[in-house]
Amino acid sequence: MRAASPDRRRRAVAITAAIAFATVTLLSLTSPWRLFEARLFDYFSTVMPPPLPADGPVVIAIDEPSFAELGLQWPWPRDVHARLVEALRQAGASAIGLDIIFAEPSNEQADAALADAMGSDVTLAADVTRIETAQADQVIRVEPIPSLIEGGARAGLSSIVLDRDGTLRRLPPYPDGFAATILESIGADAPATPPGALIQTFGPSRTYPTISYYQALDPETFLPPDTLRGRIAIVGLSLQSAPTVEGGGADAYATSWTPRTGRLIAGAELQATILDNLRHGLFIRPAPFAAVIAANLLGAMLAAYAVWGATGWRTIAGSLLAVGVFAVGYFLLLRFGRIHFPPLGPTLAFVGTALAQGAQDYASERKLRKSVTRAFSQYLSPALVEKLARDPSRLKLGGEKRTITILFCDVRGFTTIAESMKDDPEKLTALVNRLLNPLSEAVLEAGGTIDKYIGDAIMAFWNAPLDDPDHAVHAVEAGLAMIRAVEPLNRELAAEAGNGAPIRFAIGVGVNTGECVVGNMGSDRRFDYSALGDAVNLASRLEGRTKDYGTPLLVGDETARHIRDRIDLVEVDRISVKGKAEAVTVWTVASLMGARPIAAVETEAPGIANLKAVP
Known part of the structure; x- marks a missing residue:
């Protein structure tokens, strides 16, 4: 998926104008063309003719x-x-x-x-x-x-x-x-x-x-x-x-x-x-052939200038305006200058250049929209994909720095589940898909971008490729929705197990906000739209530490700063993370702790220490 570079497009505009000019000039040598110009003369020379000499x-x-x-x-x-x-x-x-x-x-x-x-x-x-x-x-x-x-x-x-x-x-x-x-x-x-x-x-x-x-x-x-x-x-x-x-x-x-x-x-x-x-x-002089050729070239050049940057509805309006300007100019030159300067050549050179380039741009845009749709349909919600397809320019290809919120989700104890089903890989795959479907839906419904699936884990982020001012809130809401989505599946699995031991899923979610590089990552032959940065690593670490604190969701301090006015949080701990010299503060959503964050509290829940309410 690649948009045409400005230089490449400008070369295409220049080539289109040259082809339009050459085509019009060659056609002007044919009998049908000259007959059409004669018919134009018939019409314009009889519009408001001069008075009969006294x-x-x-x-x-x-x-x-x-x-x-x-x-x-x-x-x-x-x-x-x-x-x-x-x-x-x-x-x-x-x-x-x-x-x-x-x-x-x-x-x-x-x-x-x-x-x-x-x-x-x-x-x-x-x-x-x-x-x-x-x-x-x-x-x-x-x-x-x-x-x-x-x-x-x-x-x-x-x-x-x-x-x-x-x-x-x-x-x-x-x-x-x-x-x-x-x-x-x-x-x-x-x-x-x-x-x-x-x-x-x-x-x-x-x-x-x-x-x-x-x-x-x-x-x-x-x-x-x-x-x-x-x-x-x-x-x-x-x-x-x-x-x-x-x-x-x-x-x-x-x-x-x-x-x-x-x-x-x-x-x-x-x-x-x-x-x-x-x-x-009172007779009318025909314009020299060289002047007619020059006018054809001028028409093509004016059209190239008009579409040099882009084409759109203004291209059609500009073409109609050009037709009117050339027609009025021809009439004035015919009536007051007594010169027959056929407008057909420059008009068609202008319109031909503008419409041909417009058609090329339209085809390129459709191709780009299809590429955008194909590339992002698996990672974005349909509504976001449609917005991006309508305006691919909102996607800056090749990488850009953005503040985004990243979410990692992983299944707890999946190794044990996989080991128990090692003799039935098809059933294991179907089971994983049954879990990943609702988890993915939770991300997409919250407007997130699914970066990748890593076995039983999901990486997603918000505020890229489209702007999302509430990206931190939406990411945490998606994490809560993912946690809620596990229970219905567990009930289904319990009903399917009958008297046997049911498989029960539990997940951990880590959410963090920070500046990352977002764009197409990979090689020239294969790439993915992804994010890189320290904030991504911290989100992954937070997901891994959820099992240590007995809560299914941990939120980084920067995320907490963005959402504390919208979602009740509880400070969990200050933890040391590999790759960071200083400890970082981590939070969880108060509703997951069964407590309201209105005062300092302590809990005897296993594995949780130093819980403090948000001031």
Whole structure:
């Protein structure tokens, strides 16, 4: 039975933290991990999102009412789009983005009308398609028909890049993207964006001001004055009823809001969001990989510090607190620092270290409790064993100095009894056990620790391994209980003997108190929890002298000093003991003498001299 040393446990904590850090770092390279981090971004980036910029674009929606009002089948004639461009320009729009790809010629007159409407304030959508084959990957760029570009319009790539789960979270990697080209048309430079920059969304579908296409064709009739003045107009498909993830929709995509709403967002509105991210620098930068690794290490180190001394309910509370702190820190960094620093790694590094070490400590504690229970169940009462098992730290292994009270009990005349039964050793063993059982019960019920059995003798002590302020009283009470326990056994033996000569037991008990060394005594392979010291030797001597004074119990002077206010004592004698230069005073319990200790008395009981009552 051995508790882990502090150094050994600290090494275990350090190893656990290192394993947690390495595991989290390796897992962070996997696709499922990154998907989970993306989901965290979806949730946190949509909690209390920043307000929509006041000067943001207006979406001109090709929607259901427009189809109904115009009565046209898609694709609409391009002269209709020409009319829209002119109407928006006259309404004061600062720039116009047509999120429609005019890649093939159509009606010649309609194409010419649209080309005539083009100008430097118009941006048209282009596209890139990546075709992957076994031989090679081919990138095909789809541009507007030349006549539109020759008319003064610009072309910008409206292609977007979806994450592996089909969700749009990142700014397009193209320097000539659709939104960036619109900004160029108004003289604003799009800032350089770091690789993998994330889009800050402002709300679910239809968050941006949206005007039906047919209304924008005749703004004087359908719109309040100056609705479009100074605003960027982005034209594209945008249904009034946002399509669902299950149903899908043309030019509609999942964004960070989709997990909350279950709805897709129109491409035109996404282009408006990308434009505001670029124009106002609202995009979110991903934290460098090295910083993420450092955060994982920090999480593991903080957990190691938290469990460096011990684990317990505080470990669970600390882990929950760490989860909350990392989550709040991530939200604040995301919202105000515009940095995506995933909290999953440091959180799991902290929780993994704390819980793994907690599990190790729990297993070690259970093992120690079992060891304590196994080691002391034969020597302590069940209640004391349970207390010791619940708190093994109360047992100082390896030896300690303590003031204890020691009891020795031996059977008088046992040699004669053994000699008479030498031909039946099994019966002798059973007889000894019948006596030792009640004697042991008396010790355990009084809260004592049975040190050992020496043939027919018992050694026990109190105030170790658990504290017992009344150890001297409990030891003497145990001795009295042992003396009383002999008589019922003697009656049983007399009844069993019938007309034969019965075996009759008598015992002697010696009790003494003093400072001893208590702990595991023995070798590395076999040891016992025992006590050593001069007080132990004196208790053994007192037990041996009981037969000289005709009393079954003798108590040392130090024990008497502890109990004289609780138990009536009688001074028996001052005796010389082997190993002691001076005589020691010995006492017995007054009730055993049949006298009350209220005055000096003398007795004619055989073998007793100089009896004096306690003053």
